[in-house]
Amino acid sequence: MKFNYIKTVALAAIATAFISCSSDDDATGEVIGDTYGDVEFYFDNGAAGNSLILGVPFTNSMDEALTVNKLNYIVSNFVLIDADGNEVVYPKEESYFITNQQDEVKTVHLENVPAGDYKAVRFGIGVDEQRYLQGETAQQSFWDLAAANDLTWTWSTGYRFVVFEGTFTSPENAEPLLFKVHQGSNTETDNYREVTLTLPTTARVREGETPSIHLITDVNKLLDGETKISLHDNLNQAGTAAAIMGGENLIKIADNSTEMFTVDHVHNGAGHHHE
């Protein structure tokens, strides 16, 4: 089974969960040990406090109005953490996922997660260094999936972590100009980042119960987080478009991207909650 190589961690987590349950929750009569359930992550894209709607502008703190036409990104290496800090690491070779705003691909579905009560989650934005091919399994070619979602780089070899494109206006340009932000690592800078998020309520994983963790992704943070990156300042020499695909900006965007995610709420219980 897929959990073999993290079994020790998983068992430890199960054992702890089991012990704490049996003392507190005897009345429920739940069986946790050696049972598994699923977990869903729902990535709900927003922009500066509102929903992200492709084709509809939002204004950032630099007074630039961005109209997003495309937002796809890779999330990976999911970890569930219980109250005692025990970590359940989802099998790495199956832990790469894509979200696509246009196609409404927003859900990450983890299967066969040890039953337990999870208090926090950790995941990565992009693909970690030297692990490019680990999303390749007998069932799925991650490269093909990424390529189909415009999330590969082929002139330099690897994955785009975030593709964020559209048009913008600014105090300096009233006419909309194209922008393209392609975030990723290159052979000089590792721009993969991880975030750890505490859950506002426990995610209960049980056989037949699939908690759904509802995240809000504020895409505005990519350029308008701790570090401010003005699109107008990044116009090409001809002044016709802004393309951010390398250099210092990628490091800044990587750090900004860790501010992008918040867990809004958690649904517990049976069945699917989104889609």
Added chain:
Amino acid sequence: MIGLLALSFISCNKDDGYEAVVNERLDFVVPANFPAPAQDIEHNYPTQKGFELGRKLFYDTRLSANNTISCSFCHEQENAFTHHGHTFSHGIYDQEGTRNAPAVQNMAFQSQYFYDGASDAIDMLSIAPIHNPVEMDETLENIAVKLKQDKEYVKLFNQAFEGGQITSGNILKALGQFMTMMVSANSKYDKFVRSEPPGNNFNQKEMQGLELFRQKCASCHATDIFTDSSFRNNGLPPNPNLNDLGRETVTGFKRDRYKFKVPSLRNVELTAPYMHDGRFGSLESVLNFYRNGMTDSETLDEQLRAEDGTLGIPLTDEEKEALIAFLKTLTDEEYINNPLFYYQT
């Protein structure tokens, strides 16, 4: 769990109809005078079937959009897998690129690939030439579609990757395994440093060249891989028609302008023309350039600037001759004639 495994095992045997083949791990040997591999080869360790599949792919023109260009088109074994006599290679539709085809050898011992380091993983580097519109102009996904129509490939992928399918990832892995095994370590120089028969085989000129090399060249062309896999501006005057920014293209940092990867010098006698843009036709021209052809710029490698501010590596004619004699001891006839790296249809 065991029941499931057993079931799937049985069904595999029944459905696929392939004979059980033993796919042995190959014996990847680090030559005694080499540093440790720079790539984690355990991640995609070469097997007999994976290697053979990678070799078949390397020689297959279906890796290009119109099925005319294989990897081997620009990487010919007899020239240490470079494109002899071509400043720039002709790619698909007879287009020309802007860089000289680099040698394919000792790849597992290098941490960066291409003149600008567009890749740092042996299992990923094939993406660049395959997708480059002036080289092969193809996509991995479409190569997989084409190869799936060939029953032989369906079988070979299945054998190489334990029931594996023809996927982008497995195409890259097979090519990676082939390149991992492409080790050139049996030149006259190697036998000399390893004190292998026929014993001390260097003549006086080659000895002098080796000593000069160690003094004047080995800080960049380091170790017996003859590169430190770094990027440096060696003072080559930029060609205004190309304006190739080198490493900056990948990193986006101005500090990397005009820096190119230090190439290995193995088989250098066979890999003319030289430099990233193939501007020099002979080793003598290369050494003339290092002696007095450099252009100063902000990113020029400091090692090339003398204390008095002059640029270059001082060399007499006699020293030049000795260096060239030494460089020719890096030619590895066994490598360029090794039938393991040649695909016979």
